[in-house]
Amino acid sequence: MDTKRADTVATPRRFPLREVILFAAVLVAVLGVYAAMGPAYSTRMLVEAACYAILALGLTIQWGYAGQFNAGVMGFVALGGFCAMLFSFPVNPDFWESELPGELGLALFYMVAAVLVVVGATRLDRLGVPKKLRTVIAIVLGVVLYLVVVNAFRGVTDQIESRAGFIGGLGLPVGVGWIVGGALAGGVGYFIGRVCLGLRSDYLAIATLGIAEIIKAFFKNSDWLTRGTATVSPLPWPVPGPAEVGFTLARALYFSVTAVMIAVIFFLLSRAYHAPWGRMIRAIRDNEISAAAMGKDINKRRLEIFVLGCILMGIGGAALASFNSMFDPQGYLPLNHTFLVLVMVILGGPGNNLGTIFGAVAVYIIWIMSGPLALFLMELVVTFGEGAFGWEAPTNMDSRALQARVFVIGLLITLVLRYAPKGLLPEKVRHHG
Template sequence: MTQPRPPSQQRADSVAAPRRFPLRELTLFLALMVVVLAVYTAMGSAYGTRMLVESACYAILALGLTIQWGYAGQFNAGVMGFVALGGFCAMFFSIPVNEAFWNSELPGELGLALLYMLAAIVLVVAASRLDRIGIPKPLRTLIAVVLGVVLYMVVINNFREVAGQIESQAGFIGGMALPVWFGWIVGGALAGGVGYFIGHVCLGLRSDYLAIATIGIAEIIKAFLKNADWLTRGTATVSPLPWPVPGPGEVGFTLARALYLSVTAVIIAVIFFLLHRAYNAPWGRMIRAIRDNEVSAAAMGKDINKRRLEIFVLGCILMGIGGAVLASFNSLFDPQGYLPLNHTFLVLVMVILGGPGNNLGTIFGAVAVYIIWLMSEPLALFLMQLAVDIGSATFGWDAPTNLDSRALQARVFVIGLLISLVLRFAPKGMLPEKVRHHG
């Protein structure tokens, strides 16, 4: 009679069990490769390479969202704000220095105004803690509120005067003329820092409340960048932004974009490797345990708030880096061009299609959804034009004059139809998260 194996041996056999052949993954990526080759054939190599670069930038954004939503269950609906912060840093640290600003007295006045602002913040924070020296809390709150309102009016009026002088004399403060990659790193750091501040306020919220809060924060960031003409030129935009590789004027559009694509591919490979290691490490298992059963994880002694904040900040860092890489590639910083549809909803669809929590699926979803988003307009225009031609020849219809705008609107319809089909037939994505169960 065969003796039963001890539990330790059973667990070892479970861990050492051979993995299945990745047929699903291989089939989907082969199909995606066929679609990419079709786009190259139909639209040309320059257009196809541009499409791949932009989809790679979106893949970085989607990886940031999938670790927040897929790893920890945090629904961040304010991706646009962190993308805009990354784009701002890519612009500010890479464009040339504005000599008209730095050769005047304006830097000193701006520094003094910022110092006044910092001092006002310190005073308000100190007033909010007066209860520690025995002042009653209602009186402490009243003092802090009154002091905050008064200091805000004083500081903001002074700052507006300085900003007006900068706009009238120098246009805006200009850039730092530093390497492009430095702006990308700072963009990730700034997005992570803002995410850290937001996390202390918003991570106590759950589900739709967190989504509403992050939407509002993203709009605040966009409004600040749009109206800070002294810092970003506002709606006047800043262009061109330098590339970390030779530009189209030096080596041609196709080769320049291919070189940029290689840079984005390296970034994605590094991020994918680090996230894969983290996902399968004890830290990743702890994050998923908090996501699946927060009460049980807390009972095991895990610091829930700290881990949730870590994953939120990490996702924001990736969104900032992706936004910086995308802004540099577009060679344009336009605060008004950051839209929830393009920079939040589209990223959300990418994660849903690929599979929340699956890094490989997220990359697949990013490339697939961006191709659908980009190619739906010319395909819709072709079908509309074909219908008009048939109708004119057969029924004598009058040809409409706004087919281009109607075809552009077809993008939203196609993406809406896509997400509806995915949620109906593949609610866990095309490549669902794989959770190993050990005996």
């Protein structure tokens, strides 16, 4: 008799009937859109749904894996889109062939030096300076150096806007911008996490929401960097564009790139989820006190998962901006880039990667098709009313139909929270004994 016995009580494998039914329903919906709207429209919808799936995977590991409620997804999406623009957009010779890059670099040097001086001032107590005096010195230096740096920046940025419009891009391959977008979002997430992860979940949500609005406001008002409300377009694609191979084929190629990205991310997250690291993250989520009693570094693990989620949001935001071929700071809205992603995770199931992908595709199909379906129904009612009762057709039916999307998504989230609070594909936790 074999003396080796499994320590794990294996759960009998079952046929994934629910998963098959739900994904079959999504496939039927996609085919319906294809038949009704055509291949170009349906492939565009699939690409955007795939980009949103990457965003949703970033949120589901924060919220589902670690219980961190990030209400500032929009900010990290904007950071990714900015990097996609900055690194892939063609070089602006009016800027680079002048003395402006040197002046801008000098202003950036002043900023870095000011930050280092203020940080050094906060550590004067190590030299024997009383803490109250140290605080006063740091505050005074911070205010004075802030005014100096802002004045230096204002002079340079005004020159950039008047002589070159904006600094332009770097003309590098699109993939470089996507990678840097993820890294920048992760870096910003690291600094946010160092400050905010000690807060309770509700305060964390408020803090991340405010930070997202700050990021949006910075891009919107930095005409020298992003052209502000004037937008930057067209952004290049990582595959041949519509002008070269046609809309349908170009979008299909773009979808293949995003599909490969989702497959790689899904594989890595699944391996991490079932690894000891993933079990430790879930232990912290379920009972932080017990995890700390076992010697786990709670703050470090929570920071890791928060940064990882932000990286995925940055990559997804970069892919979405490149596909839209435009960077528009005003186009980043909490409804579209935070609340919609949250609905995707809730519908699919927080903590379930497969459920999150299903939720992203299903919710985006509902979101994008609610407008055309509402317009179709409104036109039917108006036609019937004109013939039967002599009604006058209302104006702005197109804009009114678009508002139906908000109603449909609100109704959807209400039904899901009422009848499937853990999502249609809830997280499956293996029990060990």
